[in-house]
Amino acid sequence: MELVEILTRQLGVQEQQAKGGAGLLFQLAQEKLQNEQFDQIAQYIPGMGELLSAAPESGGMASVLGGLASAMGAPASVGNLANLAGGFSKLGLNTSMINMFVPIILSYIQGKGGIGASQLLEQVLK
Template sequence: MELVEILTRQLGVQEQQAKGGAGLLFQLAQEKLQDEEFAQIAQYVPGMGELLGAAPQAGGMASALGGLASAMGAPASVGSLAALAGGFSKLGLNTGMINQFVPIILSYIQGKGGIGASQLLEQILK
C-alpha cells in the first residue's frame, strides 16, 4: 500500500502503526462526512477497507473526554481529536503524531488528483 509505505518512510513508524493511524483519520472522516463525500476520498486510497479495519477502537478516557467536550459545546474538532488521541495511544504513538499524519495523507490524496477530496478531508482534520 503506497500510502502506508510513505507514512512508514517519512515518519519512521511501523507498518501497523501507519495503517492504524491512517485508519483512525479516515474513520473520523467517514463519521463526519456524507457517504458520497467520503466516497470521493476513498476512491484515491487503495485498500481503504483494510486501513479502516486496522484502526483501533478509541474508547477509554479519551473517548469520554471527547463526549464531555461535545456536551459542553466545544467545537466538534476538540472531541474528535480527543477520540483520535486514544486510538493513537493504543497504537503506541503519541498525540503529536496526529499532526504529522494529517499533512502526509492530505498531500497523498491531492497528489492522486483528488484536490476536492483533499479539501473535504482537510475540513474534518484541521
C-alpha cells in the same frame, strides 16, 4: 500500499502503526461525512478497507473527553482529536503524531488529483 509506505518512511513508524493511524483518521472521516463525500476520498486510497480495519477501537477516557468537549461547546475538531488520541495511544503512538499524519495524508490525496477530496477530509481533520 503507497500511502502506508510514505507514512512509515516520513514518520519512522512501523507498518501496522501507519495503517492503524491512517485508518483512525479515515474512520473519523467516514463517521462525519456523508457516504458520497467519503467515497470521493476513498477513491484515492487503494486498500481503504484494510486501513479502516487496522484502526484500533478508540474508546476509553479519550472518548469521554471528546464527548465532554463537544457538550461544553468546544469546536468539533477538539472532540474529534480527543477521540483519536485513544486509538493512537493503543498503537503505541504519541498523540502529537496525529498532527503529523494529517498533512501527509492530505498531501497524498491531493497529489492523486483529489483536491476536492483533500478539502473534504481537511474539514473533518482540522
